[in-house]
Amino acid sequence: MRHFHTADEVRAAEAPLLARLPEYAAMRRAAHGLATVVARELRVRTGGVVGRRVLVLAGSGDNGGDALFAGAELRGRGVAVEALLLRPDRAHPAALAAFRAAAGRVVTRAGDPDLVIDGIVGLSARGSLRPDAAAIVDGLTAPVVAADLPSGVDPDTGAVDGPAVRAAVTVAFGAYKPVHVLASARCGELHLIDIGLDPDAATITSPDDGEVGRAWPVPGPADDKYSQGVTGIMAGSEKYPGAGVLCTGAAVAATSGMVRYVGHGGAEVVHHYPEVVTARSFDEAGRVQAWVVGPGFGTDDDAADRLRSVLESDVPVLVDADGLTVLSQRPELLRGRSSATVLTPHAGEFERLTGSAPGPDRVRSVRALAADWNVTVLLKGRATVIADPDGTVSVDDAGSSWSSTAGSGDVLSGMIGALLAAGVPARTAAVMGARAHSRAAALAATDRGRRTAAPISASPLLRAVPDAVGDLRARA
Numbered sequence: 001m002r003h004f005h006t007a008d009e010v011r012a013a014e015a016p017l018l019a020r021l022p023e024y025a026a027m028r029r030a031a032h033g034l035a036t037v038v039a040r041e042l043r044v045r046t047g048g049v050v051g052r053r054v055l056v057l058a059g060s061g062d063n064g065g066d067a068l069f070a071g072a073e074l075r076g077r078g079v080a081v082e083a084l085l086l087r088p089d090r091a092h093p094a095a096l097a098a099f100r101a102a103a104g105r106v107v108t109r110a111g112d113p114d115l116v117i118d119g120i121v122g123l124s125a126r127g128s129l130r131p132d133a134a135a136i137v138d139g140l141t142a143p144v145v146a147a148d149l150p151s152g153v154d155p156d157t158g159a160v161d162g163p164a165v166r167a168a169v170t171v172a173f174g175a176y177k178p179v180h181v182l183a184s185a186r187c188g189e190l191h192l193i194d195i196g197l198d199p200d201a202a203t204i205t206s207p208d209d210g211e212v213g214r215a216w217p218v219p220g221p222a223d224d225k226y227s228q229g230v231t232g233i234m235a236g237s238e239k240y241p242g243a244g245v246l247c248t249g250a251a252v253a254a255t256s257g258m259v260r261y262v263g264h265g266g267a268e269v270v271h272h273y274p275e276v277v278t279a280r281s282f283d284e285a286g287r288v289q290a291w292v293v294g295p296g297f298g299t300d301d302d303a304a305d306r307l308r309s310v311l312e313s314d315v316p317v318l319v320d321a322d323g324l325t326v327l328s329q330r331p332e333l334l335r336g337r338s339s340a341t342v343l344t345p346h347a348g349e350f351e352r353l354t355g356s357a358p359g360p361d362r363v364r365s366v367r368a369l370a371a372d373w374n375v376t377v378l379l380k381g382r383a384t385v386i387a388d389p390d391g392t393v394s395v396d397d398a399g400s401s402w403s404s405t406a407g408s409g410d411v412l413s414g415m416i417g418a419l420l421a422a423g424v425p426a427r428t429a430a431v432m433g434a435r436a437h438s439r440a441a442a443l444a445a446t447d448r449g450r451r452t453a454a455p456i457s458a459s460p461l462l463r464a465v466p467d468a469v470g471d472l473r474a475r476a
């Protein structure tokens with residue numbers, strides 16, 4: 001499990017550490033880790049360390065101090081290090097003294113370095129890069145190694161509302177911060193340096209692939225089709241039969257139990273998946289352990305009646321797509337639910353549900369909806385944010401955007417529905433489904449082996465689900 005600590009959580013954990021250690025010891029540990037990573041990057045990228053050129057961009061706080069201390073250490077390893085001080089009058093005094101003592105040069109122009117260390121701003125960052133820093137960063141061509149986090153990106157929300165650093169590598173000090181999962185594309189390759197920080201458990205986490213693989217339900221010796229969970233799918237319509245096919249197919253692929261389909265697209269579904277049992281109505285469906293309701297099933301009064309029937313049942317229900325539109329008009333349908341409810345909106349559906357877009361602080365917005373409506377919410381995105389009503393948040397970083405394609409959400413909801421039917425708790429099911437879904441998208445984009453990825457649609461994504469689950473289980 002990876003934990004992502006907010007700036008306040010890191011500061012709370014920093015206080016006892018700083019009280020215990022000699023002055024600058026924590027910074028020196030951070031700087032040593034940073035210098036080690038930079039030296040490794042120089043070796044990989046240029047074939048050596050001695051005589052290579054590194055530019056340190058140092059702001060006015062401890063983040064600049066870390067970068068200058070690292071610059072001093074790299075000087076000791078024979079690197080030609082220059083430092084550009086964004087606020088020369090406020091540069092970290094001890095770190096600047098160490099840098100000068102190591103014969104580091106302070107310059108006023110960026111030059112032509114092999115690598116850049118971004119020590120402009122760290123945990124105390126507010127807003128995007130200021131114009132002077134933005135102009136310098138804009139002119140860089142060398143790869144950037146960010147100290148703690150890429151400057152200009154909000155540490156707690158990952159929001160970028162103006163110029164910001166795009167790092168090739170980020171070296172996190174003491175703990176991962178939310179920016180590292182919410183804006184992973186800005187961070188590049190991540191390294192964590194142990195500086196002796198021992199923070200409490202974070203409220204934002206992300207499971208490892210191995211944990212997802214270990215928890216994936218597979219049939220045991222005593223299992224039969226019913227004991228592994230029966231998933232009910234209410235999706236698709238005469239107008240949109242594809243949503244029913246994709247959603248049902250994903251439930252079939254995700255676990256080994258049984259899938260029932262209810263709706264107007266039964267013939268299409270059975271044509272693709274003969275193992276699916278169909279019914280015309282909810283009342284005729286038979287026993288189901290979790291429902292997925294909404295993809296492509298319409299938003300009229302009939303759809304609302306069907307949604308009501310499902311929500312009145314006492315099993316977990318996932319509401320997606322058209323189901324969310326209906327719910328946004330009739331939130332009272334959730335009243336009295338005795339079992340878990342999972343809502344899986346994209347940003348537009350989120351706005352329909354709450355009246356406002358998720359905004360820059362996606363974690364806060366998702367938490368608020370989950371608490372207000374007493375549901376588990378999964379907000380889709382490159383970083384998918386999942387919150388329980390008690391405020392616990394999991395984030396799945398897809399690592400790519402190949403799944404941004406029509407019908408991909410229907411696949412996701414079918415997979416999560418099957419996990420719910422297998423008895424996996426709501427937030428865990430959502431985060432496991434999201435992880436397998438992003439893995440399947442990445443596998444499909446490379447056709448499970450092609451060297452260069454290419455765009456995909458939802459059908460190859462769905463076909464890659466068993467390989468994705470197998471991959472995750474292999475990491476268990």
Ligand SMILES: NC(=O)C1=CN([C@@H]2O[C@H](COP(=O)(O)OP(=O)(O)OC[C@H]3O[C@@H](n4cnc5c(N)ncnc54)[C@H](O)[C@@H]3O)[C@@H](O)[C@H]2O)[C@@H](O)CC1
Nearest residue numbers: 026027030061062063121122123124125126127128130148
């Ligand atoms: N306290 C410690 O002993 C440790 C601190 N660490 C480092 O300290 C960093 C935090 O340092 P600080 O709290 O001094 O603050 P920062 O270095 O993050 O920021 C310094 C100052 O920059 C200004 N600033 C804010 N947003 C800005 C922006 N967008 N553009 C330009 N300037 C901006 C603010 O005045 C802020 O106080 C961490 O990220 C980490 O790198 C690590 O060395 C670990 C140990």
Ligand SMILES: [K+]
Nearest residue numbers: 118121147149
């Ligand atoms: K930084």
